[in-house]
Structures are given as structure tokens and as C-alpha cells.
Amino acid sequence: MLPARVFRAEFARRGLAPTNLSRLTADSGTVTSPLVPWNSCGAFMGAVLGVSTLAYLPFCLFNIFSPLLSVLYGFTGFKVERTVTVPPGSQEAQP
Secondary structure: OHHHHHHHHHHHHHHHHHHHHHHHHHHHHHHHHOOOOOHHHHHHHHHHHHHOHHHHHHHHHHHHHHHHHHHHHHOOOOOOOOOOEEEEEEEEOOO
């Protein structure tokens, strides 16, 4: 939640829809949490599976590629919703 709240104003300033921030939070924070051993999700999965986080890391293809795909979407502008019209090539919304 904290990263989403921190970047909310910046997304609004750049004219990006809040759905982008929500999607990025889910794509980066939620799916990667099982890969962090000191996180409650990673600790739970490690305890249930009886192996370390690094042992199941090679099988977590979705967890690894989802944030990378979000970065690719950001660079290409694919599926990036805007709240205001931004001229092509501009990084900021025009008032």
C-alpha cells in the first residue's frame, strides 16, 4: 500500500489514470511477495512447501515475468490509460 500512496500524486501530475497505479502495484508487489523469504507470504510458502524460497524460484515464471512485462508496457505505452491528453513524446500532462 505504501508505494501506491507515494506515487499517487505523481501519476495524477503526469495525467495517468489511477488504474495504471493499481495494476502496477498488483503486477510488482503482489506477485513478487512469495519470492521474498522474510515476507509473510514467502515465509508461509516456504514453511508449507518445506523448502527455501530459492528452491522454488526457478518455477515462478509468472512472478518473475509479470513485473518485467509491466516495465515493457511502460516503455512502449501499451495499455497505459491517461486522464488527460498528453502530446506524443511528452512525459508530463499539460494543464
